[in-house]
Amino acid sequence: MPELPEVEIIKKSLKKNVLFKKIDNVLIKNRNLRFKIQRNIKKFLIGKKITNITRRSKYLIVHFEQDCFLIFHFGMSGTLHLIRNKNIHQTNLSFYNSKTLPKKHNHVELFFSNFKLIYNDPRRFGYLKFIFSFNELNFFFNNMGPEPLDSNFNFNYLKKKLKGKKKNIKNLLLDQKFVSGLGNIYVNEILFYSKINPHLKGKKIDDFKIKKIIKYSNEVVEKAIKKGGSTIRDFKNSKGEMGLFQNEFKVYNRENRNCVRKKCSGKIERVIISNRSTFLCKYCQK
DNA sequence: AAGAGGCCCTGATAGC
DNA sequence: TGCTATCAGGGCCTCT
Numbered sequence: 001m002p003e004l005p006e007v008e009i010i011k012k013s014l015k016k017n018v019l020f021k022k023i024d025n026v027l028i029k030n031r032n033l034r035f036k037i038q039r040n041i042k043k044f045l046i047g048k049k050i051t052n053i054t055r056r057s058k059y060l061i062v063h064f065e066q067d068c069f070l071i072f073h074f075g076m077s078g079t080l081h082l083i084r085n086k087n088i089h090q091t092n093l094s095f096y097n098s099k100t101l102p103k104k105h106n107h108v109e110l111f112f113s114n115f116k117l118i119y120n121d122p123r124r125f126g127y128l129k130f131i132f133s134f135n136e137l138n139f140f141f142n143n144m145g146p147e148p149l150d151s152n153f154n155f156n157y158l159k160k161k162l163k164g165k166k167k168n169i170k171n172l173l174l175d176q177k178f179v180s181g182l183g184n185i186y187v188n189e190i191l192f193y194s195k196i197n198p199h200l201k202g203k204k205i206d207d208f209k210i211k212k213i214i215k216y217s218n219e220v221v222e223k224a225i226k227k228g229g230s231t232i233r234d235f236k237n238s239k240g241e242m243g244l245f246q247n248e249f250k251v252y253n254r255e256n257r258n259c260v261r262k263k264c265s266g267k268i269e270r271v272i273i274s275n276r277s278t279f280l281c282k283y284c285q286k
Numbered sequence: 287a288a289g290a291g292g293c294c295c296t297g298a299t300a301g302c
Numbered sequence: 303t304g305c306t307a308t309c310a311g312g313g314c315c316t317c318t
Contacts, residue, residue, distance in 0.1 A: 073313095
């Protein structure tokens with residue numbers, strides 16, 4: 001599901017609901033995720049009070065007292081569900097009420113005094129990890145590139161990083177060491193706005209295009225957060241959960257439809273780059 | 287050493 | 303209805 005904007009939305013609504021709450025109990029129903037859940041994680045979590053909820057890139061970070069942390073990565077299909085006791089339905093962005101809670105693939109349940117938080121992940125590409133110190137946390141994120149909205153993601157940084165790069169710009173923007181937080185949807189959109197062909201090699205990106213990339217990375221990500229993220233396919237029946245940014249897509253999922261630029265007569269094409277769907281207008285994106 | 291591709295997994299949907 | 307094929311918001315690992 002989530003790229004940076006979606007995780008940001010999850011962070012915000014989680015913060016409203018679970019800040020300063022204490023974990024009473026933990027149920028591990030299935031340890032098999034991308035990485036196996038640590039065997040003794042239950043022992044570490046029980047009795048801990050949540051002191052903050054933050055995000056780095058596509059990772060959600062739950063902070064506890066005494067400098068320990070629980071990191072969530074949602075992979076392609078990971079979701080969090082807040083379930084109130086006694087059927088009180090919470091219609092809060094990015095949470096599902098108990099009616100829409102999937103029955104299968106609930107991997108972890110965290111119990112609080114009057115609600116529980118469930119991590120569900122059918123494809124198991126996500127994972128969670130308990131972190132024991134600030135040092136370990138910093139180390140974990142050490143190799144990650146700046147985020148699109150970070151001031152370090154600037155002209156000089158891109159200029160330097162793109163120099164001599166044979167990799168195409170699409171794969172570069174998907175590379176979390178290059179810039180972190182973007183995924184397939186937002187990279188497609190950013191390249192369309194920037195009028196850059198996804199196949200263009202890094203070293204061929206001139207100064208003008210670098211500025212475009214920065215400008216539209218910022219705009220697309222900011223707007224997506226404002227709109228509550230993108231909801232494409234999961235849990236169609238759920239209500240009150242949907243992000244709205246999918247209505248703003250200019251190229252993603254728009255194969256064979258007309259280019260939205262007024263003077264352009266092109267059609268959106270779908271091609272494959274490194275096994276991922278790539279949407280572009282060949283007339284606009286050079 | 288950088289870059290391309292395979293692969294991990296389940297579920298939804300389209301086409302026959 | 304039921305089969306098969308294809309596709310999906312990610313990223314680690316291996317091979318060249």
